[in-house]
Amino acid sequence: MSSSKNGPGRTGADQAVSRVVDGIKRMIVSGDLLPGQQIRQEQMAAVLGVSRLPVREGLRQLASDGLVVHEHNVGFAVARLSRAEFDQVYLMRRLLETEVIRSLVQPTAEQLADVEALAQAVEQAAEDLDLARMRTLNSEFHQAIFGLNSLNLVVAEISRIWTWALPYHAVYLYDEAGRARVLAEHREMVAALAEGDFERLVELMDAHRSGSEAQLDVMLRSGAAARPSAG
Numbered sequence: 001m002s003s004s005k006n007g008p009g010r011t012g013a014d015q016a017v018s019r020v021v022d023g024i025k026r027m028i029v030s031g032d033l034l035p036g037q038q039i040r041q042e043q044m045a046a047v048l049g050v051s052r053l054p055v056r057e058g059l060r061q062l063a064s065d066g067l068v069v070h071e072h073n074v075g076f077a078v079a080r081l082s083r084a085e086f087d088q089v090y091l092m093r094r095l096l097e098t099e100v101i102r103s104l105v106q107p108t109a110e111q112l113a114d115v116e117a118l119a120q121a122v123e124q125a126a127e128d129l130d131l132a133r134m135r136t137l138n139s140e141f142h143q144a145i146f147g148l149n150s151l152n153l154v155v156a157e158i159s160r161i162w163t164w165a166l167p168y169h170a171v172y173l174y175d176e177a178g179r180a181r182v183l184a185e186h187r188e189m190v191a192a193l194a195e196g197d198f199e200r201l202v203e204l205m206d207a208h209r210s211g212s213e214a215q216l217d218v219m220l221r222s223g224a225a226a227r228p229s230a231g
Helices: 012-030 041-048 052-064 083-102 109-127 131-146 152-169 176-195 198-222
Strands: 068-071 075-078
Touching: 012 041, 012 052, 012 131, 012 152, 041 052, 052 068, 052 075, 083 131, 083 152, 083 198, 109 131, 109 176, 131 152, 131 176, 176 198
Parallel strands: none
Antiparallel strands: 068 075
8 A cells, every 4th residue: 555645655756746846846936946937946945855756746846836837948937927817817716716605604712712812823923024924824714614614625736726826926915005905804804704604614715715806917018028117
């Protein structure tokens, strides 16, 4: 029987590849690697402390997830969404997330506490101006809400769709007003979840998604690929 991917039987090669995947994904989430930016394998190997072989395998895995792309005779680069693809990402998110939220049941006190703790952790990261951590925790907050549903295949698909837009998500968090909006909407979502008002939660999630989409739309239309200035 083969060992679990995350189990104690993993080889050193498996661990190196996992380190590459996690490391590059973290750079994309934080905005250190931007949409369309080429990923130099030798540089990644040096930064992550591995040989080029696990870097190449990690990039292949990220390509299968849609987070990076490979061009013949060019190499790997962070995936860049077209306007049409971006619209489709948000269309799929709206349809699937709405279905999942409307199918929720009242969370237990323990489940609600877990979601509240993530919301508070997002706020702390924002206060510390740790935007990379804020972005990661923001994703965990939303996935925690979706994960309250037993529609595990649908929830897994939502997570996969989120991955496609990850290279763009860091951008709007550099705006102070954008961060404040995210935090305020998170608090309202937690309140609606606690009350079992799932229609209200759908409305809040729609507004939350639309706000992010509008900010990212500006970036796409301008063709911006560089990190915006803070503040």
